[in-house]
Each structure stands twice: as C-alpha cells, then as structure tokens.
Amino acid sequence: MEEVKVGVFLSDCGGQIAKILDFEALTNFVKTVPGVTLVARGSEFWRGQGLQTIVDAVKTKKINRVVVAEAVPKISEVAVAKAVEAAGLNPHLVEVLDLKDHCAWPHRDTPKEATEKAKAMLLAAIEKAKLLEPIEKAEFPAVKSVLVIGGGIAGMQAAEDLADMGFQVYLVEKEPFLGGLAAKAVRFFPTDDCAICIQSPKDLAAVTQTSRKCVYRSGFSEIPNLNILTNAKIVKVEGSPGNFRVTVERKPRYVDEKKCVACDLCTIVCPVEVLDEYNAKLSKRKAIYINKPLVYPPAYVIDAKACKFHECAKCVEVCPTKAINLDQKTEQVTLNVGSIIVATGFREYDPSVIKEYHYGEYSDVVTHLELARMLDAFGPTGGVPIKPSDGQPAKRIVFVQCVGSRDRRWNPYCSSICCMISLKHATMIKEAFPDADVTICYIDIRTTGREHEYYYERARDMGVKFVKGRPSEIVHDPATNTLIVEVEDELLRRLLELEADLVVLATAMVPSEDAKELAQMLGIELDQDGFFKEYNAKLRPTETKRRGIFICGGAVFPKDAPTTSLHAHSAAVKAAKFLMNGKIVKDLKVAVVNQDYCGNCQFCPVTCPYGAITLEPKGDGHFAAKVSEILCEGCGVCVGTCPVGAIELRHLKPSQISAQIKALLSINGTSKPLVLAFSCSECGHAAVDSSGMAMMNYPANVRVLRVPCTGVIQVQHILEAFRAGAQGVMVVGCKPDGCHYEVGSQKAKQKVEMAKRLLQAYGIEPERLEMFNLVFIEGDKFAEAAKTMTEKVEKLGPLQLA
Amino acid sequence: MTSYALFLGCTIPARQPHYELAARKALTKLGIELVDLEGATCCAPPPIQSIDLETSLAIAAYNICLAEEADLNILTLCTGCFESLTIANRLLKENRELREKINKILSNAGKEFKGTKEVKHYLQVLMDDVGVNHLKQNVVKPLNNLNVAAFSGCHLLRPSELLRFDDPERPRIFDTLIEVLGAKSIPYKNKLRCCGGLLRGYADDIALAIARDKIVNAYNAGADCISTLCPFCFLTLDLGQMLIKTTYKEEYNLPIIHYAELLSLSIGVEPKELALDFHKIKVDKVLEKIG
Amino acid sequence: MTEEKPLDFTREITSRLGGETITHCYQCGTCASTCPVARTTERYNPRQLIRLALLGQRDEVLKGDTIWLCASCYNCQERCPQKVEVADVIYALRNMAIREGNVPAIYMEFATGLMSEGRLAPISKFLEKKRTEYGLPPLKPANVEALKIILAATGFDKIMFKKEGASP
Known part of the structure; x- marks a missing residue:
C-alpha cells in the first residue's frame, strides 16, 4: 500500500481569523504530526491560486490525502474534491474543516483557548484523513x-x-x-x-x-x-x-382497436341493456359500448359481466370490419422501464356511510360527479339537472359542502377542490336555468387559487344563495316527494328547513x-x-x-x-x-455488511428508511443482510441499529470515528471540562455553523464531531467518548420529524436513552449525556446548549471512571 | 334457563309497576330467570351525571360490582339505566386509568370493579337469548297489524360509540321485535328524535313542546299507539297528553304502551293480568284492535 | 367580554371528565341543526354555547340557565363531524356550574333523594300496596350506607351541600 502523505492547507480567510487564532503555532503544530508532508497557509484554498496549490501538490505526488481548513466548508468540499479528482486523486480522500465558524468566531473572546481547540480540530481531521480510503463510482444501467x-x-x-x-x-x-x-x-x-x-x-x-x-x-x-x-x-x-x-x-376488450371504425352497428343490435355507471346510472347502455365524450381509444368495448357472448354474438355478425373477437383472453405483457x-x-368518497344524508337511499341525493354527468350535454339528461326519482327537472337545488371531508369520523382533511366544484356547478346551472333556486350550505368557502374568488363573486351575482351551516340531516317528505335539508343558518341564528328537488353532496376526494x-x-x-x-x-x-x-x-x-x-x-x-444519461452514476458512499458477523436478526431491513436492505440466504439455513448499492443513501441508520456491529459505512469507518474522538479530546487548552458533540451533517451541523456565523459565544471546550446522520451513532461511540476524556457528550441532530434520513434522529434519541441507562448502571450521572434537536436557524440554541452542558458538567465535577 | 340480575332502577318499581309486571311475566314466560339484586341503588342517570360525572361512574360501577359478585350479567328495563350502566361498564373496562381512579373510590365501600360482566337491555336478551324465531313461536295472539310507532328513546342508541346497541341512524332491532309480534312498525317523522323528557322539572314548557311534536308526528302517521322502552318517555308522552290538553287545547288520545306490555299480550298474558289501569291515556282502542 | 382569559377557561374545561373535546369545534352548526331543544326555543343553541365557552365567557356560560336546557339526547354528539362530545361537554360545564353554586332546584331534589333513599324516586305507601296486589315482590331497599361512603369519597356531598358533613 502506498504511504500516506497528508497535505494540510490552512486558510486564514484573508487574515481575518488570524487575528484570533495563532496561525504560526498552528502551522508548527501541524508540522509535528506524523504523516503530514506538506503544510501551507493562505488566504483561501477553495478557488484560484489557493486551489492550484493543492492541485499541484497532488499532481506532483507530494501528497495523497488533503486536509483543508476553510471558511466555507461545504462549497470548499465540493470544489476541492472536483479539483483533486481532475488531478488524479480519488475525491473522497479530502477532509475539510471550518476553523472560522466552528472555532475562531464563537471563541473570539478567548483566543488562546481557540488556538488550542483549533489544534485538536486539525489533529482530528488529519487522523481521519490518514484513514480515508478511496471510494469508487458505480454505474447502473438506466433504460430510457x-x-x-x-x-x-x-x-x-x-x-x-x-x-x-x-x-x-x-x-x-x-x-x-x-x-x-x-x-x-x-x-x-x-x-x-x-x-x-x-x-x-x-x-x-x-x-x-x-x-x-x-x-x-x-x-x-x-x-x-x-x-x-x-x-x-x-x-x-x-x-x-x-x-x-x-x-x-x-383484460380482453373483445374489440380490436385497430380494426374498429366506431360505426355503432354493434350497439344497435346488442340486446343487453345495463345501467351506465359512467353516467351515474342515470341512463342505460348496451353490453358493447363506447364512452362519451370520447377520449381514447375510438373503439368499442364489451362489458364481460353483461355480454352473453356466443349465446348471442349478434355484434360479431354485423361488424363490417370483423373487429370483434369474443374469444379474446387476458394477456400479460412485461415492460422493461427505467x-x-x-x-x-383520486375518487369520490362513497357518502352512504354518512347515514344522516341518506345517499343511496333517497335517489334525489347525488354526488358532484353524478351532477356533472347531468350537466354534460353528452350526458344522460342532455345537460338538465333532474330529480332521478321521477325524471322531472330539478328547480330547487341544495349543495352540501364537506361531506365526509373535514370530518374526523371519515376523512379529517379538506379535499381542497369541492368548494370550487360547487361554485362551478352552481354557476353553470344558473347560467343555463336563471330561475333555478340554488343554495350552497357551507362551513367555510375556500377559493384560494388564481381566479377562484371570481367564481364566488359571480355565483353571488347570479343569485346563488349561501347558507353558513352544515346540514344535520336530509329528510324525505313522501307526500310531496321533496327533500328537506335541515340546517342552522348561523349568521341568522335560525334553523332552516330548505326544501329541495335535488341535493348535491360535495363529497370528500379519497385515494x-x-x-x-x-x-x-x-x-x-x-x-x-x-x-x-x-x-x-x-x-x-x-x-x-x-x-x-x-x-x-x-x-x-x-x-x-x-x-x-x-x-x-x-x-x-x-x-x-x-x-437522461442512460445510466445512473453514483459514488459508493454506502453501507457494507460483514457477512461473517451478520445473523438473522432483521433489525436493519426493517429500520432502513429506503428499503435498501434485504435478507439473503447464506446457504447454511441462515440469512445475512445485503445492501442494495443503488438504493442505499449512506445515512448509516443501519450501522446504529446493528446489535453486533456487522455493518459499517464506507465513508465513515469505525476506525475513523475512534481516531477523531481521541484527537478532539487529546488537547484541552481550556480550564473547563471537555464536551464532545456528535452532530449530524444536516440540521445539526447547520446549527453549529449558524451559531458561528452569527458570532454567538460558547466555550472552546466543546468539540464537534460530524457524522452523516445521528442515526449512525452506537452506544459504544458514546462510551468511547467518555473513556477518551469527555466529561459530557452532546448529540445534535435534526428535529425528530424533520430528519433528512427520516428516522435517524428518532433512532439516535433511543440510543441516547439506552446509553443513559447504561451510564447510570456504571454509576455515571446520566445527565452528562443529552440529545438536542436543532435546525439551521437555531444557532443560538446550540450555543446555549453548549454553555448549559458545560456548566452542568462543571457542577457535576470530574468524571470518575473506574 | 338463562339467568340475569334484574336491574329495576328507581322509576319503574316506584312509579310504573305496570312496566315491571309486564316485563317479569313476559321474560319469565320466555325462559329468562330474573334475580333481584340486594342493595342495588340508583344507576346515576343524566341528572346525577350533571352534578358530577365521576360520582355517577362510581355509583354505576358499584351496582355493576353487585352483579359481578352474584356472577350474573345485568338486564335492564329502563333505557336510562341501560345507558348509565353500559357507559360505566365500557369506559371502565377500556380505560385503565379511569378504572383505577374509580376503584380507589369504591374500595372505601369494599368493592372493586373487575369488568367481568355485561350490561344488557332486555331487547338484546330477546334477540340474543330468546331469539326471534323462538319468540315468534311463542306468539299466540298476534297483534293484528296494529300500527305501532316505535320509540326507543335516546339512550338506547346514543351515544352509539359506547352503547353499541344498534345502528344509531338506521336502528332495526326494536322494529324487528315489534313486527315479530304481528304488529306493523310504521315510519313517522323524526322517529329518532328525543321526547324532551329530561327537561321535565326544569323547563316544563320546552319539554312539553318537544313531546307534543312526537305525539303529533306519530298521530299524523296513523299510529294506533306509541310503543316505549323508557319510563321517562312513557311518562312524558302519556301524562304529557293530559298537559297538552290543558296547555294547547289539543286532544290526541294516542295510547302509549311499553313494549313489554305488547309482548305480554301477544304471548298470551291476559289484559287483566297486567296493570293497564296505570295508563293515563286508556289503551282500550288498542286492546279492541288486537281482539 | 369579561376579564376571563379564553384559554384558561378552555383549559379548565378540557381538563375535566367529559370536556376533553371542546377545542375540536369549528362551528359548523350541525349540533344546533340537529338539536330538538334548539328547534323548539331560542333560549338554547349548543353551537353558541360552545362558542361562548371557547371565547372565555365563563360567567355567561356557568351562571346562566342555558346549560340546563340540554335534553341529553346525544343527537349532536352522534353527528358532530369533529367528534366534539357535545353532550358530555355540557355535563362537564354543568359539573363546573354546580360547584359554583348554580344548582337548579330540581337537581337539589335529585341529590337529596339520592342521599337519603339511594333512589331518585322514593316509593310511596300506595305503590307498595299496589305492588303486593299485582303479586310483585317487595322492592328491595338500596344500600344507602354504602352509597353514602361512595358519595363522601367523591366529594359529592360537599359539592351539593357545601358544609362539611352536612346531609339532608
């Protein structure tokens, strides 16, 4: 194996942070670290001349690991990785740290302490860099x-x-x-x-x-x-x-789409009539039929439930293009898609469960889709709203909003479009039949889209009546064949009994x-x-x-x-x-399973938020976990979950975590007890960034170790930190319901609780360990947490490890 | 023979012995053994719930404990008792925290609610233990298409989440049991709506107005009688018609008959064996029609 | 508006047995529309009652006669789309009102009957005789002693009769 040669590039941000950190001391310190072959100081290293320095060092093989202390770590990481890759080095052999926002700015009042912390941070980055291994790219075919x-x-x-x-x-x-x-x-x-x-x-x-x-x-x-x-x-x-x-x-259509000329001869001879579900059962159709308005294909279809097939076969006889084949079978097609x-x-909710509205029992209670068929000139009533019970035109129409939606008994959510559907239908009716008496009973009218409010305005102009109140019941009066809608007009504080020929339910829309x-x-x-x-x-x-x-x-x-x-x-x-590229290219920053240790437990396949882990037979009657390289997102939640340590991340090996823990805690330089903060790479780290950006103060004894997701953390990492000299440990992750890897933050919480119990069993105060769930805008809370944690640990006194 | 602890409650034994008499005769005849519980108290119905819900649960639980000790399920006649006891039974069986709280109270009286027994309304006993077919076989004097306006009262059905007696919007059990007797359960306006009975004593005018609606709706639908299950509904509608006469100057003379009485008559109990003189609105018209 | 902070009163209600669901209310009026009492009199409207309570109108809610006009028919509770247990909320409000001294006479009567006889409707000599005539078994007495112990344990006696140890 090639000898490891680390190049360390120290950016002083145009001299800005050199006012706080002693860069000469840092340079001298770094030079003494074994494995470091090059140390450079500059104004910036992620672009321009600075970046060229790195590229040159890589090209001339002076270095094969790159540590960059830069002020814009994420951009730097990307820029440096890209540059070194072009220079012939694997881009994953780069480690970037932020001496500005994570050290100089928050500790600017204690420059000496800050410099000592910077040494520890640099040491941790170097030790990790020494252990970094190349990560190759994988290509997966993508069918276009x-x-x-x-x-x-x-x-x-x-x-x-x-x-x-x-x-x-x-x-x-x-x-x-x-x-x-x-x-x-x-x-x-x-x-x-x-x-x-x-x-x-x-x-x-x-x-x-x-x-x-x-x-x-x-x-x-x-x-x-x-x-x-x-x-x-x-x-x-x-x-x-x-x-x-x-x-x-x-399913068989029984009609060849390519031969059918939609001539209608088949429907004329077909003797079977059934209620047309497409038209809300308001009219009948034949067993061979076509929907109107026509979308596609322009070819008839046979309703297998209604057709008498060879018993009749009249359609086959008359079809001029011999398009009908009554023996067509169900066939399976396999598609290869990328x-x-x-x-x-979505579909309309079946409102018959809301029994007080008697849908399905009183035929003059209909849904919006059923009304829509009536309002369609192609439809069963030729565009006239009727009373299905007797076919007479409906003159008094009442709409009921929020039927089965915004209802905790059925569907709690607002279906979002029903107000507009009612306004659309109400105005369509008023336009065609100005004398129609149209009332909309509503809880709230929601017209939030562009131009939607105009529908509401227009409806009022046209004389549509609005009653604020949700009807409690629809009653049928058999004597007059009239429906009575019982509702409180809340604005009048009066109980109304609205007579209606037709009641239209604005039902919930469901999956x-x-x-x-x-x-x-x-x-x-x-x-x-x-x-x-x-x-x-x-x-x-x-x-x-x-x-x-x-x-x-x-x-x-x-x-x-x-x-x-x-x-x-x-x-x-x-x-x-x-x-678009016909292939999917991905860095293999994924989890790998050590098949020898893994055994049957099923924890990781269940926990993986991406369904990337399956259990594969080992051949000896046992199963071992297998990670799909294409599905794995590299979060490491499986690592944190595995009870036997059989999974590790290629981009954060256990040895790299250990090396960083040791290094970060090897130098204190403050009078306060050391606190190690494991932070996730997402919201947790962003909160640490923002506390520095906003120049918030917290003591320099707090050291941050970044992991991809707090879900990766195992109890042993926490114990290791205490063994290595931490007096307190913080775990800083995303909000439990805002974890970038779905469950990582919740899993970490469980791990912290478990570790607390273990600490207690060892006689260590469990409050030396805390989890914090922060986001970018909560830099103040991170600084506060770091301070509080330090004070708490100070009060507890030195940790006594047996 | 199936045995039940008969929970009479307050109103039936003290004010409506005709209900008790008919129920005892009919149920015994149909093979149900009724055991009177020693020391049973008020069930803690809505008036007591209005004062203190926790006390009501404790009182109901106390009475359920008596049945648990006697190793019997409870049979109620009054729908009010059915509601109070069923709600307490279900809540305490299903909510551990509440059960512990109530048991702490009961322990002072040497009781513990264990949750081992069921509370049933006698209609459920007719459906489940007697069975519709067996009941049919016992009908010796069918009710001759008597037009019955069934009125179960609110607390047989609601709150349905806890009572779980029948579909609260489309109940069928009571109507089925009326029709088994050879009568017709007729539809009428606002059939499931309250009689207003619980407002009696606080707002008599409102209570009467609501009761009147009930009478008018049943009357207009051509009912020969209204059949009730609850002593309060009975009182509100029976005595109520006297008050309607004085207040509204209207006379309906619509007999109000407890279902237990109709049941008794149909399975061969003679009218004179029942205490029909307890009805304010005379039931002669009904007896005449069923012959 | 009174001085009462709406949230305090709301929390007071939701923390009581029966009152837990009041905050679900979005004022759709289903309860009022289905209420047999509201259909009969303008003195009572369950939607408005809940509205008043949620706006913290403590006095108007607890001191008035509105809360006593519910017939406990549970129609509202059955049909409420937000699962507000309306009838139970009204029990909770009545429980609170009683504690503040708003005790209608009829409820005092009920409580007295319960405390003394163990029943709400005491039996008369006439009925006792009638029962014998009909061949009904004698009515078994309620265990008033046990009941009194329970009422003392829940504090019912104090709620109704205020003074320590007082009973009818």
Missing part, C-alpha cells in the same frame, strides 16, 4: 423508458412530456378508456374549458398548431414513443431503479381503491389518509423515497386541473432527469 400508471389528466400530461423528450413511454390505464375522473367532469375551473382538453403534442404541431386540443382530435395516440395500454393493470414489479421489469395484465410515474388519481396494493408492489409509502406520500412536500413534491419512482396529480392529494398539470410536468422532468 418510463411507465406511467393512470390515464387521467396527470398521466396523459406526464406521458406526453416524456414521449416528446424522446423516452419510450407506456401509459397504462385500468379502465377501457383514457380520461380518468376528469373526463366525467364536464368543465374545469378556472379555465372553463372542456374536461377532455389537453396540451398539444410537440411533434404533431402540423396537426394541431394550437396550445390545446380535445384529446381525440389532438393526435395524442399518434405521439411517437407513446404506447397506450387501456383495460390494463400492474400486477408485478421487479428489478431496481433504472431497470424495472413490470408485468401488466390486459422509471415509473404513479398517476392513479383510488388500488393505491394500497400498488404502493406495496412499488415499495413506496402512503400517508395517513392513504394518498401516495412524497419525499418532501416542499422540495421534492413528485419524488418518493424510492429512486426512480415518481408520483403526481390526485394520487398525491386532491387537486384541481391546473395543479395536476403542474405536478405531472414536474414528475416528467424528474423522471427525465433520472434517466
């Missing part, structure tokens, strides 16, 4: 194709984006026609356009030459690279990000029925309400914890059409970014 699950607005938009960008796209829809919930919705707010309008495909500009187009006129199905599979569902997902194998089951987008949408099954197949999470859970609501709204799998639209939460579009475009961009 994407599976989009769900053919509603979200799915169609995302599929189109990706196909336009040149990816092979498979759009899988479980129903026989594309369009999803949206196709039934007649019109959208706030654009007031038809529900089946989509963006025009790029490559078909010659056909469309406009910003948007009806789906069936847009040439959507002709987009190059776009493959549409209707009547199909996902049954199995295997493989890994970049290279999934997905099994899709296609990425998957879930766009399965699609198959969300749970799909989430399990894909290995992704659902939130407490059953919607697909995003990685981070603010920053990664269309990503999941599983690389390569994206979510968008109503599958994530109920959304209006504009937001759904936006979401879909975002997911498409994320998927494209993931696959």
Whole structure:
C-alpha cells in the first residue's frame, strides 16, 4: 500500500481569523504530526491560486490525502474534491474543516483557548484523513423508458412530456378508456374549458398548431414513443431503479382497436341493456359500448359481466370490419422501464356511510360527479339537472359542502377542490336555468387559487344563495316527494328547513381503491389518509423515497386541473432527469455488511428508511443482510441499529470515528471540562455553523464531531467518548420529524436513552449525556446548549471512571 | 334457563309497576330467570351525571360490582339505566386509568370493579337469548297489524360509540321485535328524535313542546299507539297528553304502551293480568284492535 | 367580554371528565341543526354555547340557565363531524356550574333523594300496596350506607351541600 502523505492547507480567510487564532503555532503544530508532508497557509484554498496549490501538490505526488481548513466548508468540499479528482486523486480522500465558524468566531473572546481547540480540530481531521480510503463510482444501467400508471389528466400530461423528450413511454390505464375522473367532469375551473382538453403534442404541431386540443382530435395516440395500454393493470414489479421489469395484465376488450371504425352497428343490435355507471346510472347502455365524450381509444368495448357472448354474438355478425373477437383472453405483457410515474388519481368518497344524508337511499341525493354527468350535454339528461326519482327537472337545488371531508369520523382533511366544484356547478346551472333556486350550505368557502374568488363573486351575482351551516340531516317528505335539508343558518341564528328537488353532496376526494396494493408492489409509502406520500412536500413534491419512482396529480392529494398539470410536468422532468444519461452514476458512499458477523436478526431491513436492505440466504439455513448499492443513501441508520456491529459505512469507518474522538479530546487548552458533540451533517451541523456565523459565544471546550446522520451513532461511540476524556457528550441532530434520513434522529434519541441507562448502571450521572434537536436557524440554541452542558458538567465535577 | 340480575332502577318499581309486571311475566314466560339484586341503588342517570360525572361512574360501577359478585350479567328495563350502566361498564373496562381512579373510590365501600360482566337491555336478551324465531313461536295472539310507532328513546342508541346497541341512524332491532309480534312498525317523522323528557322539572314548557311534536308526528302517521322502552318517555308522552290538553287545547288520545306490555299480550298474558289501569291515556282502542 | 382569559377557561374545561373535546369545534352548526331543544326555543343553541365557552365567557356560560336546557339526547354528539362530545361537554360545564353554586332546584331534589333513599324516586305507601296486589315482590331497599361512603369519597356531598358533613 502506498504511504500516506497528508497535505494540510490552512486558510486564514484573508487574515481575518488570524487575528484570533495563532496561525504560526498552528502551522508548527501541524508540522509535528506524523504523516503530514506538506503544510501551507493562505488566504483561501477553495478557488484560484489557493486551489492550484493543492492541485499541484497532488499532481506532483507530494501528497495523497488533503486536509483543508476553510471558511466555507461545504462549497470548499465540493470544489476541492472536483479539483483533486481532475488531478488524479480519488475525491473522497479530502477532509475539510471550518476553523472560522466552528472555532475562531464563537471563541473570539478567548483566543488562546481557540488556538488550542483549533489544534485538536486539525489533529482530528488529519487522523481521519490518514484513514480515508478511496471510494469508487458505480454505474447502473438506466433504460430510457418510463411507465406511467393512470390515464387521467396527470398521466396523459406526464406521458406526453416524456414521449416528446424522446423516452419510450407506456401509459397504462385500468379502465377501457383514457380520461380518468376528469373526463366525467364536464368543465374545469378556472379555465372553463372542456374536461377532455389537453396540451398539444410537440411533434404533431402540423396537426394541431394550437396550445390545446380535445384529446381525440389532438393526435395524442399518434405521439411517437407513446404506447397506450387501456383495460390494463400492474400486477408485478421487479428489478431496481433504472431497470424495472413490470408485468401488466390486459383484460380482453373483445374489440380490436385497430380494426374498429366506431360505426355503432354493434350497439344497435346488442340486446343487453345495463345501467351506465359512467353516467351515474342515470341512463342505460348496451353490453358493447363506447364512452362519451370520447377520449381514447375510438373503439368499442364489451362489458364481460353483461355480454352473453356466443349465446348471442349478434355484434360479431354485423361488424363490417370483423373487429370483434369474443374469444379474446387476458394477456400479460412485461415492460422493461427505467422509471415509473404513479398517476392513479383520486375518487369520490362513497357518502352512504354518512347515514344522516341518506345517499343511496333517497335517489334525489347525488354526488358532484353524478351532477356533472347531468350537466354534460353528452350526458344522460342532455345537460338538465333532474330529480332521478321521477325524471322531472330539478328547480330547487341544495349543495352540501364537506361531506365526509373535514370530518374526523371519515376523512379529517379538506379535499381542497369541492368548494370550487360547487361554485362551478352552481354557476353553470344558473347560467343555463336563471330561475333555478340554488343554495350552497357551507362551513367555510375556500377559493384560494388564481381566479377562484371570481367564481364566488359571480355565483353571488347570479343569485346563488349561501347558507353558513352544515346540514344535520336530509329528510324525505313522501307526500310531496321533496327533500328537506335541515340546517342552522348561523349568521341568522335560525334553523332552516330548505326544501329541495335535488341535493348535491360535495363529497370528500379519497385515494383510488388500488393505491394500497400498488404502493406495496412499488415499495413506496402512503400517508395517513392513504394518498401516495412524497419525499418532501416542499422540495421534492413528485419524488418518493424510492429512486426512480415518481408520483403526481390526485394520487398525491386532491387537486384541481391546473395543479395536476403542474405536478405531472414536474414528475416528467424528474423522471427525465433520472434517466437522461442512460445510466445512473453514483459514488459508493454506502453501507457494507460483514457477512461473517451478520445473523438473522432483521433489525436493519426493517429500520432502513429506503428499503435498501434485504435478507439473503447464506446457504447454511441462515440469512445475512445485503445492501442494495443503488438504493442505499449512506445515512448509516443501519450501522446504529446493528446489535453486533456487522455493518459499517464506507465513508465513515469505525476506525475513523475512534481516531477523531481521541484527537478532539487529546488537547484541552481550556480550564473547563471537555464536551464532545456528535452532530449530524444536516440540521445539526447547520446549527453549529449558524451559531458561528452569527458570532454567538460558547466555550472552546466543546468539540464537534460530524457524522452523516445521528442515526449512525452506537452506544459504544458514546462510551468511547467518555473513556477518551469527555466529561459530557452532546448529540445534535435534526428535529425528530424533520430528519433528512427520516428516522435517524428518532433512532439516535433511543440510543441516547439506552446509553443513559447504561451510564447510570456504571454509576455515571446520566445527565452528562443529552440529545438536542436543532435546525439551521437555531444557532443560538446550540450555543446555549453548549454553555448549559458545560456548566452542568462543571457542577457535576470530574468524571470518575473506574 | 338463562339467568340475569334484574336491574329495576328507581322509576319503574316506584312509579310504573305496570312496566315491571309486564316485563317479569313476559321474560319469565320466555325462559329468562330474573334475580333481584340486594342493595342495588340508583344507576346515576343524566341528572346525577350533571352534578358530577365521576360520582355517577362510581355509583354505576358499584351496582355493576353487585352483579359481578352474584356472577350474573345485568338486564335492564329502563333505557336510562341501560345507558348509565353500559357507559360505566365500557369506559371502565377500556380505560385503565379511569378504572383505577374509580376503584380507589369504591374500595372505601369494599368493592372493586373487575369488568367481568355485561350490561344488557332486555331487547338484546330477546334477540340474543330468546331469539326471534323462538319468540315468534311463542306468539299466540298476534297483534293484528296494529300500527305501532316505535320509540326507543335516546339512550338506547346514543351515544352509539359506547352503547353499541344498534345502528344509531338506521336502528332495526326494536322494529324487528315489534313486527315479530304481528304488529306493523310504521315510519313517522323524526322517529329518532328525543321526547324532551329530561327537561321535565326544569323547563316544563320546552319539554312539553318537544313531546307534543312526537305525539303529533306519530298521530299524523296513523299510529294506533306509541310503543316505549323508557319510563321517562312513557311518562312524558302519556301524562304529557293530559298537559297538552290543558296547555294547547289539543286532544290526541294516542295510547302509549311499553313494549313489554305488547309482548305480554301477544304471548298470551291476559289484559287483566297486567296493570293497564296505570295508563293515563286508556289503551282500550288498542286492546279492541288486537281482539 | 369579561376579564376571563379564553384559554384558561378552555383549559379548565378540557381538563375535566367529559370536556376533553371542546377545542375540536369549528362551528359548523350541525349540533344546533340537529338539536330538538334548539328547534323548539331560542333560549338554547349548543353551537353558541360552545362558542361562548371557547371565547372565555365563563360567567355567561356557568351562571346562566342555558346549560340546563340540554335534553341529553346525544343527537349532536352522534353527528358532530369533529367528534366534539357535545353532550358530555355540557355535563362537564354543568359539573363546573354546580360547584359554583348554580344548582337548579330540581337537581337539589335529585341529590337529596339520592342521599337519603339511594333512589331518585322514593316509593310511596300506595305503590307498595299496589305492588303486593299485582303479586310483585317487595322492592328491595338500596344500600344507602354504602352509597353514602361512595358519595363522601367523591366529594359529592360537599359539592351539593357545601358544609362539611352536612346531609339532608
């Protein structure tokens, strides 16, 4: 093995921190440390001439490990790593520390103490650097194709984006026609356009030459690279990000899409009539049918539950293109895709569980989607709202908001779009039938989007009545076949009995029925309400914890059409970014398992926030953990969890932690007892940074050791710190629910509690150990914690170790 | 023979012996043995709950302890008793902290709530122990399509989270048991709405107005009688009609009959064996119709 | 508005048995709409009662007669979309009012009956005779002694009859 030669580069930040730290003493100290072959002092080392010094030293083989004391550690780390890599050194052989914000600034009142602490920090960095090992890059194949699950607005938009960008796209829809919930919705707010309008495909500009187009006129199905599979569902997902194998089951359509000319002869002869679920069961359709408005494909489908097949076969006889095949079977297709987008949408909640509203019992109580079918000129009533009980036009219509949503008994959340749907429908009715008596009973009207408030204004102008109050019951008067909505008008403080021909329930929007099954197949999470859970609501709204799998639209939460579009475009961009190079390149900063020690316990596979660990048979009837290199995020929560120390991180080996603990505690230089603070690389370290940036004071006896995530910490690390001379130990991590690796901070808390009990058993005061959960803006709290901890340990007196 | 500790409560034995008489006759005839508990007190219904909820739980628990000691499940006639005892039984069985608190109180009286027994309303006993089919077989004098406005009273159904008696919005049990007797359980407006009984003594005018609604709705729906389970509902609707007569100058003469009485009549108990003279609104019309 | 701080009164209610869920209320009016009493009189509206309580109107809530107008039918509790246990909250408010001396006469009667007979409706000589006539077994007496011990342990006697050891 090549001899280790460490180069140490000390930036004094343009001389600024040299006013506090004695750089001559530091330089002299560093020179005495074995293994150090080069020491340089400069104004800055992360760019310009400074960086060139490092590159030259690497190129001339004077050094093969780099320690940089710099004031902008994260940027420095990236810049130096990049430069040394170009110079031929593995970029992971670099260690960067921050003498400004972590030492000079917070300890500026005690420069001598600060200099001594700086020595300890430099020693720790050097000792760690000496133990650093190269980490290579791995390449994983990424198939440039994407599976989009769900053919509603979200799915169609995302599929189109990706196909336009040149990816092979498979759009899988479980129903026989594309369009999803949206196709039934007649019109959208706030654009007031038809529900089946989509963006025009790029490559078909010659056909469309406009910003948007009806789906069936847009040439959507002709987009190059776009493959549409209707009547199909996902049954199995295997493989890994970049290279999934997905099994899709296609139910028979019994009509060849390529031959059908949609001539309607088959429906004329078909003798079987059933209630049309697509049209809210307000009309009937034949066993062979097509949905209107048509989205795609322009081909009939046979309802297998209703059709008499060979007993009848009249449709086969009349079909002029011989498109009908009654013997078609279910078939399975296997797709090889690099990425998957879930766009399965939402559905209306079944309000029959809210028994006081009698949905399903009184036929004149309907949902919004059912009303939408009535308001559609294509629909069962030709655009007229009727009383389903007797078919007469409904003149008095009452809308009830928040049905099954904002209701702790059913769905606690606000479905977010129902107020606008009611306003849209109320104004549509008033526009077509100005004499209609329309009332909206609401708890709060929520019109938060662009142009949404205008709908509310317009509704009032048109004479829609608003009653603030949630109805307690819908009563049916059989004598007059009228519904009575019982509600308190809170503003009048009067109990009203509103007579209605039709009551429309603005029901909650809930996840699609198959969300749970799909989430399990894909290995992704659902939130407490059953919607697909995003990685981070603010920053990664269309990503999941599983690389390569994206979510968008109503599958994530109920959304209006504009937001759904936006979401879909975002997911498409994320998927494209993931696959665009045809390969996924990743530094192998991952966990590795020592198969000899590992044994059957299952702790790590369960704990890993990314599902990156599986148990593989060892061959002797036992199992050993195996880490997926592509899925592992390198947090080390598994390391902290493993009871036998069988897992370690390639980028933070146990020896490196030990070396840093020893070094940081080898020099005190203050009159106070040494305190070691393990901090995570994210919020914890940011809080330490910000306390320095803001020039907050805390004593120099507090030393910080950075780990990727506090979840990596084991009880033995804490004990080791006490053995090495710490009188107190702090663990500084993210907020329990804000951990960058999901569970690390919570796991660390458990570890701290465990260690406290152990300390007590050894006769050591457990209060010498504390966990702190901080974020960047809480630098003051870090400084405060460091002070308090020091005072507490001082009061306890020297630690007596047997 | 299935045995139960009969929990009579306060009002039935002291004010409505006709209810007790009918219930004892019918249940015994249907093979249910009723054991009177020694020392049972008031169940601590809403008036006592209004004064102090914790005391109410302790009193209810005390009475459940008596049944636990006798190794019997409790059978109640009064829906008020059913509610107080069931709520206490469920809460104390399911909430350890509360159980410990109440047991500390009970220990002064030498009792401990163990949570080993059930509290049942006699309708549940009819459904579960007697069974609808067996009951049907025992009907010797079907009620001849008598139009019965079933009124279970609030505390048989609500709060449903703890009582778990029947679907609170679409109850079926009471109606089923009426129809088994050969009567018709008729729909009427606001069937599940309160009779206002608990406001009697504090706001008699409001109580009466609410009771009147009940009478009017049942009357308008063509009821031959209202059938009750709760002594307070009975009092409110039966005596109430006298008050309606003086206050509103309206006369409905709608008989109010406890279900236990209808049950007795249908399984062969003679009217003279029952204490029907305790009804303010005479029930002759009903007896006439069922023949 | 009185001097009462809303939060103090709210916390007082939520810390009582029955009062825990009052803060769930978002004033939708379902309780008022379903309330048989509110449909009969303007003197009572459960939504407004909860509103007053949440705004800290302690005196108006505890000293008035509104809280005594609930018929305990539990319709509101059954249908509340926020799972406010409305009827139980009103019990909690009544429990507080009693402790502050707002004791309606009828409740004093109930308490007296309970303390002396162990029952709310004492039996009359006439009824005793009637029972014998009907062949009903004699009514077994309540164990008043045990009951008194329990009422002393919960402090019920003091709540109702204030003075130490006082009983009817």
